[in-house]
Amino acid sequence: MAKRCVKVYPRFERLWHWSQVVLIVVLMFTGFGINGLHHTLHFGPAVMLHTIAALALLVLWIFATFWLFTTGTWRQFIPSMEGMMQVALFYAWGVFQGKKHPYKKVLLRKHNPLQAATYFGLKWFVFPAIWSTGLLYLTYNWWGASVSEPSFALWVVANLHLLSAYVIAAFVIVHVYLLTVGHGFRAHVRPMVTGYDEVELTAEEEAYLAADEPWRLKPQKS
Template sequence: MMPNEMIYTRFERIWHWVLAILILPLLLTGFEIHGDYTMLGFEQAVDTHIIFAWALMGLLVFVIFWHMTTGEWKQYIPSSKNNLMAMLRYYAVDIFLGGGHPFHMTRKSKLNPLQRLAYLSLHVVITPVTWASGLLYLFYTSWGDWGLEGLSLTVVAMVHMAAAFAMLAFLIVHLYLAITTSEKPFGYVKAMISGYEKKE
């Protein structure tokens, strides 16, 4: 057995867990604003949602800066060196038959080919759509000043809700895979707490 390898830096682990702490109340208050259930009441849900949204945007601006200055953004770029078909086969068949994992994580290459595509879509599609639609929704009274009178508030709200559902789907799949696909249950969750990945 090889010694454990440091995969996730302290800063990565901190922003990862703070991100989770901010996203969960955003989803809960967002669905309450949408009318799916009542817990805080509409006005308090809106106020809470806005506070957490600004906190999330502040965190993500800082995280984007960190990714750009450290070169960590390269982790999300699909690479021809990684075999996408082998990963698809692993998740569709081999994982259930005890087949070996075709990807081995290192500090410089943390994400397998499917993860790269998933995180890339999160960073360049889901998150920007969520931000843009949320900010438009928040400042809809200024649309006339910005020359956006033709926009439909209903359409913007539906786009924001669709992005929220996409984020929720990503979160569910992310948690499921983090808990169930490592050598030991919760292995990847433990790695995101300690920073170390066990090497066989």
């Protein structure tokens, strides 16, 4: 086993992540403005910006889904109970005692089990909830006439959309906070900027990368 600096976030994934950051921030700000939580924007322009950002995010997600499945990266997001307890205990207790994070990043699992479970929930439930309700909200006039209580149906759609938005807001808070835990904020953000992170490699993995994907290995300082 050797700790090597490996490119774990390829260029597309980083672009995806940071575009998503910008779009989600725009969506949150405009969306909560539309909802009436704050009054820093006019309703009309807020709706336009929200719609455009939402459509851009959907396009990005279509590309990302395509990328996840063609590259096999989707496997990174399969949840697993293995090690979940240790990670949870670390955040609840160990972290206060200065203990080490129990999860060691390996090549095929760049997320710890808690992270993977969270992303699984986000990707399979919360994000689909927000984009499906968002599309229904946007296209209300195409289906409104074919349901019996259109105003009530729209009310349900709108409230599910809003609830999903609040859940995502909570995720963002915890997500950003957890960057400060462990290696520290800068160390945690850096891989998403440069693409490289320290990963425990088996001898086979190291040999494979050296032979077949040499660009993913940062030359060791010796």
